[in-house]
Amino acid sequence: MQIELAKHAGFCPGVRLAVEAAYRAAEEKNAEATWMLGEIVHNQLVVAELTDKGLQLANDVTEIPAGSKVIIRAHGVSLSVISELEEMGCEIIDQTCPFVVNVQSLAARAKRENKGLIITGNPVHPEVKGLVGHYGSDPIIINSVEEAEEVIIPDGEWILVSQTTFSAKQFSLISKIIIKKIAKLEIFDTICVTAAKRQEEASDLAARSDLVLVLGSSTSSNTMKLMDVCASQCSKVYLIENPEQISMLFTRDDLVHQKIGITAGASTPQGMIREVIHKMREQEGLVAQEEKETALTHQPPEEQESKSAESEEIKSEETAVPLAKAAGEDVVEVTEESEAVKDETEETVEKAEDAVEEAEVQAETTDEESESKAEVTEDSQDTAEKATTETGDTEEPAEIAAEAEAEKESQENADVSFSDLIDSIPTLKRGSIVTGVVVRKDDSYVYVDVKDKSEGRIPLKEFESDPEYDLESAVENHAEMEVYVRSIRNTDMG
Numbered sequence: 001m002q003i004e005l006a007k008h009a010g011f012c013p014g015v016r017l018a019v020e021a022a023y024r025a026a027e028e029k030n031a032e033a034t035w036m037l038g039e040i041v042h043n044q045l046v047v048a049e050l051t052d053k054g055l056q057l058a059n060d061v062t063e064i065p066a067g068s069k070v071i072i073r074a075h076g077v078s079l080s081v082i083s084e085l086e087e088m089g090c091e092i093i094d095q096t097c098p099f100v101v102n103v104q105s106l107a108a109r110a111k112r113e114n115k116g117l118i119i120t121g122n123p124v125h126p127e128v129k130g131l132v133g134h135y136g137s138d139p140i141i142i143n144s145v146e147e148a149e150e151v152i153i154p155d156g157e158w159i160l161v162s163q164t165t166f167s168a169k170q171f172s173l174i175s176k177i178i179i180k181k182i183a184k185l186e187i188f189d190t191i192c193v194t195a196a197k198r199q200e201e202a203s204d205l206a207a208r209s210d211l212v213l214v215l216g217s218s219t220s221s222n223t224m225k226l227m228d229v230c231a232s233q234c235s236k237v238y239l240i241e242n243p244e245q246i247s248m249l250f251t252r253d254d255l256v257h258q259k260i261g262i263t264a265g266a267s268t269p270q271g272m273i274r275e276v277i278h279k280m281r282e283q284e285g286l287v288a289q290e291e292k293e294t295a296l297t298h299q300p301p302e303e304q305e306s307k308s309a310e311s312e313e314i315k316s317e318e319t320a321v322p323l324a325k326a327a328g329e330d331v332v333e334v335t336e337e338s339e340a341v342k343d344e345t346e347e348t349v350e351k352a353e354d355a356v357e358e359a360e361v362q363a364e365t366t367d368e369e370s371e372s373k374a375e376v377t378e379d380s381q382d383t384a385e386k387a388t389t390e391t392g393d394t395e396e397p398a399e400i401a402a403e404a405e406a407e408k409e410s411q412e413n414a415d416v417s418f419s420d421l422i423d424s425i426p427t428l429k430r431g432s433i434v435t436g437v438v439v440r441k442d443d444s445y446v447y448v449d450v451k452d453k454s455e456g457r458i459p460l461k462e463f464e465s466d467p468e469y470d471l472e473s474a475v476e477n478h479a480e481m482e483v484y485v486r487s488i489r490n491t492d493m494g
Helices: 013-026 044-052 079-087 098-112 126-135 145-150 168-179 193-207 221-231 245-252 270-297 301-313 315-330 336-391 398-414 418-423 471-477
Strands: 002-005 034-037 056-058 069-072 091-094 116-120 140-142 157-162 184-187 211-215 237-240 259-264 433-441 445-449 455-459 480-484
Touching: 002 270, 013 034, 013 044, 013 069, 013 098, 044 056, 079 091, 079 126, 098 116, 098 126, 098 157, 116 126, 116 168, 145 168, 157 168, 168 184, 168 193, 193 211, 193 221, 193 259, 211 221, 211 270, 221 237, 221 259, 237 245, 245 270, 259 270, 270 480, 433 471
Parallel strands: 002 259, 034 056, 034 069, 069 091, 116 140, 116 157, 157 184, 211 237, 211 259
Antiparallel strands: 433 445, 433 480, 445 455
């Protein structure tokens, strides 16, 4: 199974800031007095965790007690909502995304200049509702190319903006249609840069994948846009809202022998992405074991017995060879970055095989020498017995002791541990999950020893979305943790 994770996957900057603010509020002593006005992010797992920590969730201002702390999510709200909260004496923690603030200012400008406002987006989305509030009138809201073709727009001056998570492709098509209907039109592409890159990347990823998993919530606008983008390039696209869906997905489709692309909406935490990939690797191992057992079951009885006997006789050798092959395959990548690792792997495997052959030769030599030494020993014993009878001296001849020492040294050389050699083979590859040890951290990164002559680094901010993880303790105790390999850089290449 080959897994490729999109580069831009998971929380966007705006959502990350809002979620981090919510977690900080949840850690305060009087957390129950803090309210989220609407779900802080369209992800049930995150919202459930925050409410478990004590934060309150309100779907309307009327549910919030006067004097409370109120977190405004990244989608933003209308000016009237802000005014109402201020009148109630609430402390407002405004986490509106900067990109959304920009669109809000354009909506307010359209109102001041007495211009019409056209918004591309979902009319029931919180962000669009907030834009309507900042405009203060009834703008024209267009959610599809079909609606753009059918809409009738009065004469006058207009401003065209978009919901920040709207489809970049759809916005481009709608703009071309609208510009033909209006003489005086200002067009502002207000789609979030991150969202646009995410959609473009998802399209390319889907085109080169056999199957695509989109991680996120069905209530998330940007996640569903990713679903549409991927579906236009790949026939098999699945929405994953919970990591527990992975095991069921393996029963519905053959994931093990396919190239799988994974992308995630802006509302998807990194923890969920890691857990999904981990569960996929677990399922891959289970399927591989089942295939092995099935293959053995369908062989003739005599072959099953033969293979079973061979397995007992050469168990260590049989185990070692697949490990060596797997290690070689794991580091094979089509990128230039991995060529150095590939060469190193092939060289190490060759050394390992040579060492094993040498060990076998030494072992055979030792057997032959042992037989010869056994004869010498018998002769020596006879000589010693005669000497004892004649003189009573029981001292062992020096040459016998030297040969015994040589035999011991030869035996030690023969006992080559193939597993030790295999441990030295680089097994890292992009998309793999490996166990590492946390060794240190600085202001930007956490450094992990992946036991492969390599040191990985994880952006410190990735741990901020999981306040339950005690990073200081992990560094102090050099705790083990599973890490996802996003990229590989050979040190010789800088």
